[in-house]
Each structure stands twice: as C-alpha cells, then as structure tokens.
Amino acid sequence: MTRRQLLALTCFWTSARASGLGQHAPNVVPRAPIAPQLLVGNADITLRIAELTLELAPRRTIRTLAYNGQVPGPLLRARRGTPLTVDVWNDTTEPDIVHWHGFHIPSDVDGAYEEGTPGVPPNSRRRYVFTPDPAGTRWYHSHTTADRNLKKSTYTGQFGMFVVEDGDDPGAYDLEVPILLHEWDPRFTSDGPMDVEFRAFSINGKMLGAGEPIRVRRSQRVLFRILNASATMPHRLALPGHLLNVIALDGNAVATPRQVPSVDLAPGERVDAIVEMNRPGVWILGELRPEHRAAGMGIVVEYAGEQGPPRWLPVPDFAWSYAAFGGSAAVPEPDGRQTLVFRAAGDGHHWTINGKSYPKTDPIVVRANRRYRWTFDNQSANDHPVHLHRHRFEIVRFDGRPMSGVWKDVVVVPAWKQVEVDVPTTQPGLSLFHCHQQFHMDMGFMAMMRYTEQE
Numbered sequence: 001m002t003r004r005q006l007l008a009l010t011c012f013w014t015s016a017r018a019s020g021l022g023q024h025a026p027n028v029v030p031r032a033p034i035a036p037q038l039l040v041g042n043a044d045i046t047l048r049i050a051e052l053t054l055e056l057a058p059r060r061t062i063r064t065l066a067y068n069g070q071v072p073g074p075l076l077r078a079r080r081g082t083p084l085t086v087d088v089w090n091d092t093t094e095p096d097i098v099h100w101h102g103f104h105i106p107s108d109v110d111g112a113y114e115e116g117t118p119g120v121p122p123n124s125r126r127r128y129v130f131t132p133d134p135a136g137t138r139w140y141h142s143h144t145t146a147d148r149n150l151k152k153s154t155y156t157g158q159f160g161m162f163v164v165e166d167g168d169d170p171g172a173y174d175l176e177v178p179i180l181l182h183e184w185d186p187r188f189t190s191d192g193p194m195d196v197e198f199r200a201f202s203i204n205g206k207m208l209g210a211g212e213p214i215r216v217r218r219s220q221r222v223l224f225r226i227l228n229a230s231a232t233m234p235h236r237l238a239l240p241g242h243l244l245n246v247i248a249l250d251g252n253a254v255a256t257p258r259q260v261p262s263v264d265l266a267p268g269e270r271v272d273a274i275v276e277m278n279r280p281g282v283w284i285l286g287e288l289r290p291e292h293r294a295a296g297m298g299i300v301v302e303y304a305g306e307q308g309p310p311r312w313l314p315v316p317d318f319a320w321s322y323a324a325f326g327g328s329a330a331v332p333e334p335d336g337r338q339t340l341v342f343r344a345a346g347d348g349h350h351w352t353i354n355g356k357s358y359p360k361t362d363p364i365v366v367r368a369n370r371r372y373r374w375t376f377d378n379q380s381a382n383d384h385p386v387h388l389h390r391h392r393f394e395i396v397r398f399d400g401r402p403m404s405g406v407w408k409d410v411v412v413v414p415a416w417k418q419v420e421v422d423v424p425t426t427q428p429g430l431s432l433f434h435c436h437q438q439f440h441m442d443m444g445f446m447a448m449m450r451y452t453e454q455e
C-alpha cells in the first residue's frame with residue numbers, strides 16, 4: 001500500500017464517521033457506492049435488538065425492545081439498485097427476525113420465517129445482503145409471532161422508516177419529516193371478540209408535548225413521510241389549518257396527487273404528503289380523536305418566531321378513500337382471478353382465509369409474469385389491512401367502484417366489503433400474505449403465495 005492509498009483510506013473513514021456510517025450510528029447511508037475492499041467485516045447498516053427503557057414523557061417510561069437503543073429505530077436511507085449489507089445483532093434471549101416491508105427482495109432475506117428467511121438467534125448476529133427496490137417510503141419491523149404475548153413483535157419499539165431513494169427525484173419540498181405512529185402499554189379487552197387496547201400513544205417515540213417540536217418556517221414545503229407502525233390500530237391524522245397534498249401511498253406515487261384535510265392509515269400503511277406552511281402559529285399535528293391526542297398521539301409543529309401553547313382546531317369532515325388519488329387509465333384484463341374470503345372462526349378468536357386458518361390455509365398458487373386479479377371478500381365485522389410481502393398491487397375495484405392508478409402493499413378491506421387488486425407476479429419465491437393487524441395475523445389470518453413452474 002502506497003502512502004497515497006493510505007491517505008485515501010483515512011479520508012474515507014473520517015468522512016464515513018462524520019456521516020454516521022459505522023457500528024454505532026447507522027443513521028445515514030452514503031449516497032456514493034462504497035469501495036468493496038472497505039466493506040470486508042463491516043456492514044452498511046447495523047441493527048442491534050436490545051431491551052430499552054423508553055421515556056415517552058416525563059415520569060412515563062416503558063420497558064420495550066428496540067433497535068440501536070432508540071424508538072423509532074434509525075431512519076435508514078439507501079439507493080435503489082445498490083446492494084446493501086445489513087448486520088442484525090440480537091442481544092435478547094429470544095430469536096427475532098426483521099422484515100423489510102415494501103421491498104421486492106428474495107424470500108431468503110425478506111424477513112419472514114414462513115418464507116424461509118433465517119432469523120437471528122438469541123445473543124448472535126446474522127448478515128443479510130439485498131438490493132433495495134423499489135424507491136419510496138419503506139419500513140422495517142419485527143416479524144415474530146406475538147400470540148398472546150403483548151411484549152413481542154410489533155407491540156414493541158422494533159420499527160423504523162427506510163427511505164429508498166432514486167437518483168432522478170428532485171423532490172418538490174424543502175424539508176423532510178418522518179412521522180411514525182405507535183401505541184404502548186397494551187392489554188386485552190374482554191368485551192365482544194378478544195381485542196387489544198392501549199393506554200399510551202406516541203409520534204416518533206414521544207407523547208404529545210414531550211418531544212422536540214417540528215420547527216418550520218413560513219412558505220416552507222414540508223414532506224411528511226407518515227407511517228402507522230401500530231400493531232393493531234388505524235389512525236386518522238391532521239394538521240389543523242393546513243392541507244396535506246398526498247403524493248404517494250405506501251411509498252408509491254399516486255396517479256392524482258390531491259390536497260386533503262386529514263389522512264387515514266391502517267397498521268403498515270404509509271402516506272407521503274407535502275404541506276405548504278402558510279399559517280404561522282404553534283400547532284398540533286395529531287389524531288382526530290381527542291382521547292387519542294390526550295393519550296399522546298400528536299406532535300407540536302412550531303413556526304419560527306411563534307410562541308404559546310399548541311393549538312388544535314376542528315378539522316373539516318373528509319371521507320378518506322383510495323379512489324380519491326386514482327387515475328383514469330384503463331386497467332388491463334387480468335390473466336387469472338382468485339378469491340380470498342375472510343371470516344372469523346367459531347369462537348371469534350380465530351381468522352380464516354377461504355375457510356382455513358394458518359398454517360392450514362391453502363397456498364395462493366401463481367405463475368410468474370402474469371397479472372392476477374384477487375378479490376378480497378371480507379365477510380366479517382372487522383376492517384382488515386391486508387399485506388402482501390415482496391410485491392405491490394394496484395387497487396382496481398373498491399366496494400363496487402372501479403379505480404386505477406393506486407399501487408399499495410397494504411390495503412384496508414372494510415367490514416362486509418369487497419376489494420379487488422391486481423398483482424403482477426414479478427418476484428418468484430415464497431411470499432407471505434396476511435392481515436397486518438398483529439392479533440389477527442397471529443390468530444391464523446395468513447396464507448402463502450407460491451409460484452408454480454407448471455405452464
């Protein structure tokens with residue numbers, strides 16, 4: 001090694017540390033490709049699962065599991081199409097697994113035991129290598145089964161946002177703010193079918209008023225990347241006095257961006273919305289339900305030079321619908337059709353797809369490079385946010401109305417309604433399909449999508 005090469009290495013490490021790359025602060029992934037020889041023994045991203053005492057607010061702490069000692073986990077960024085090495089350390093006494101939600105990556109790294117991804121045993125490390133795709137607001141979270149243990153999986157602080165960037169997106173905004181919703185202190189309710197309720201809420205790991213405000217300036221355009229990282233609960237959010245221009249759902253650009261007074265997100269869903277800061281003041285960005293704000297679901301938005309207690313105003317009524325962001329393009333005829341019927345099983349504690357609970361559910365068998373039309377027929381009294389791993393789908397009919405131009409990886413199928421989606425089968429391998437409501441998923445609401453070689 002020449003002196004010149006040594007100097008080059010030193011400079012690299014200095015800048016790498018400054019940008020947060022490394023074992024202890026993997027918040028930033030460098031935009032430029034990394035010289036391969038420097039990656040030996042070092043991952044681009046390191047996640048470390050361990051117990052954490054999280055201060056939701058003064059005198060309100062929660063013992064939970066988290067990534068890298070923080071809730072949410074580190075905001076990860078990577079470039080689409082550039083291979084990435086991720087090390088996951090598990091400093092707990094239970095096996096765990098990280099799912100890369102919304103990524104089109106192979107089954108052996110996707111992060112589901114059911115697909116064959118190896119998990120991370122207790123007190124050890126596992127390395128995953130994959131190429132992030134597609135671009136957009138993705139996320140990562142634990143994909144273990146919780147069953148009736150409300151201290152596991154998505155009930156914990158094991159969630160974080162993962163932004164996959166594409167080179168050609170200039171972005172019509174000045175500031176980017178992640179908003180991650182979560183609930184804490186769960187318990188089972190006994191009225192009616194068994195369900196879970198929560199006694200505290202947070203945005204970005206803090207109850208309303210306990211964290212730093214989001215500081216903005218007049219005329220700024222702020223991109224809010226909103227993720228509902230809840231285990232079981234849908235949420236409706238607003239920033240009173242402002243409109244949210246929704247540009248993407250589940251990280252995928254919508255056909256028709258549109259300004260709305262509030263946004264709805266079920267567990268697993270993301271909304272990207274740009275807000276023009278044109279009403280100076282100190283505001284609450286929060287849940288529409290006052291009892292949820294009182295329990296912490298909100299964050300303060302503070303204009304420069306403004307003071308005083310944060311304000312909330314009545315929000316105009318708005319019936320959220322995916323179709324509002326759809327386009328007029330005709331949807332191609334599908335190559336095949338499949339129907340999935342959702343029902344509660346006898347005791348109301350189990351869920352079935354076409355009459356069977358996981359692991360007995362029939363696999364959804366597809367051929368590669370086709371377009372399948374799936375009809376979700378919800379014959380139950382609950383809404384279900386269903387998620388397909390490793391793929392995205394276009395919503396083509398919602399409660400009887402045709403639509404197009406909205407691509408998702410989670411879609412809410414309302415109680416007693418039908419939703420149709422078209423699934424391009426572009427990712428051979430096993431892919432899990434399940435309800436993203438943790439308690440429904442754990443109670444059998446899951447099936448495997450499998451590719452067949454047969455022509």
Ligand SMILES: [Cu+2]
Pocket residue numbers: 382383384385435436437440441445
């Ligand atoms: Cu469900």
